Amino acid sequence: AKAAGRNTLQFFDPQMQAVVSARASLETGLREAIEQQQFQLHYQPQVNAEGRVVGAEALVRWLDPRRGMVSPAEFIPLAESSGLILPLGRWVLETACAQLARWRSMPGLSQLSLSVNVSARQFGEVDFVEQVMTTLMRSGCRAQTLKLEMTESMLATNIEDVTAKMNALKGLGLGFSLDDFGTGYSSLSYLKRLPLEQLKIDQGFVRDILVDPNDAAIAKMVVALADSMGLTVIAEGVETAAQRAALAALGCAHYQGYLFSRPLPAPEFEAWVAQQGV
Numbered sequence: 001a002k003a004a005g006r007n008t009l010q011f012f013d014p015q016m017q018a019v020v021s022a023r024a025s026l027e028t029g030l031r032e033a034i035e036q037q038q039f040q041l042h043y044q045p046q047v048n049a050e051g052r053v054v055g056a057e058a059l060v061r062w063l064d065p066r067r068g069m070v071s072p073a074e075f076i077p078l079a080e081s082s083g084l085i086l087p088l089g090r091w092v093l094e095t096a097c098a099q100l101a102r103w104r105s106m107p108g109l110s111q112l113s114l115s116v117n118v119s120a121r122q123f124g125e126v127d128f129v130e131q132v133m134t135t136l137m138r139s140g141c142r143a144q145t146l147k148l149e150m151t152e153s154m155l156a157t158n159i160e161d162v163t164a165k166m167n168a169l170k171g172l173g174l175g176f177s178l179d180d181f182g183t184g185y186s187s188l189s190y191l192k193r194l195p196l197e198q199l200k201i202d203q204g205f206v207r208d209i210l211v212d213p214n215d216a217a218i219a220k221m222v223v224a225l226a227d228s229m230g231l232t233v234i235a236e237g238v239e240t241a242a243q244r245a246a247l248a249a250l251g252c253a254h255y256q257g258y259l260f261s262r263p264l265p266a267p268e269f270e271a272w273v274a275q276q277g278v
């Protein structure tokens with residue numbers, strides 16, 4: 001296999017080859033899934049200090065006939081590197097807005113805000129603002145109930161373009177939440193320039209908040225920062241009542257996590273809200 005053979009595949013070791021072909025088949029599958037619309041959005045409740053639902057985060061699911069349910073953690077990175085995130089991201093936004101429009105006329109759901117994850121590549125599209133505008137108009141949902149979740153990595157490149165687009169979208173009524181806050185490596189100086197509404201404490205700081213003083217200190221810092229900048233703060237990945245109590249003691253008043261509910265298909269989400277008696 002060392003000599004230059006006709007079959008160039010011989011240069012890869014078998015393990016490497018397996019990785020490459022698994023990736024290729026995942027990409028082919030993803031491409032087909034987009035054509036055949038094998039995706040679903042699930043909705044995870046977001047609750048306030050009183051435990052009342054105030055919103056939801058839309059999380060995409062791939063229902064592959066062969067693989068079953070594929071986690072977005074597995075296919076979002078591939079969707080990003082292959083560019084498939086563009087059609088997928090459009091589908092997510094359209095589906096989320098259509099859902100918001102339906103909730104608008106349903107008792108107990110009309111005031112809910114819906115957070116949608118946006119990829120850097122998607123946000124970077126020249127016509128992203130127009131796409132959102134068109135989607136809002138077509139769906140008939142209220143822009144005030146739509147939140148886009150941004151990540152710090154999106155801010156690392158072309159901050160001027162990102163800021164301009166955020167301001168234009170804010171002008172339409174949308175809000176922004178900074179996802180996984182504290183896990184990126186950008187400076188804090190950009191924070192004051194962005195039209196943010198919310199900071200989201202990453203699951204990584206919530207997990208060990210009771211045992212790791214550093215995690216507690218970071219969570220505390222995020223809450224204080226949000227307070228002083230007039231932003232709301234939400235903690236993700238809240239799994240236990242003790243974690244919730246620790247966050248509440250730090251002044252964090254919004255939570256999301258398995259303690260309340262896993263992400264649910266729309267009908268189950270609606271049933272969950274109804275059962276909370278809102």
Ligand code: C2E
Pocket residue numbers: 044058059060071072073076089092117118119179180203236237238239256257258259263
């Ligand atoms: P994320 O935005 O940080 O989403 C939170 C993840 O944590 C979700 O995983 C959610 O199901 C999970 N989670 C929620 N509560 C708990 C909890 O109490 N404990 C634990 N252990 N996990 C919890 P999911 O749905 O697998 O999504 C993974 C990531 O995929 C998301 O992380 C997000 O970065 C990305 N993603 C999901 N949907 C979309 C989408 O529509 N567009 C884009 N661009 N990315 C998406």
Ligand code: CA
Pocket residue numbers: 057117149179
């Ligand atoms: Ca998110």
Ligand code: CA
Pocket residue numbers: 179180200202203236
């Ligand atoms: Ca997150």
Ligand code: CA
Pocket residue numbers: 180202203204236
């Ligand atoms: Ca996270």
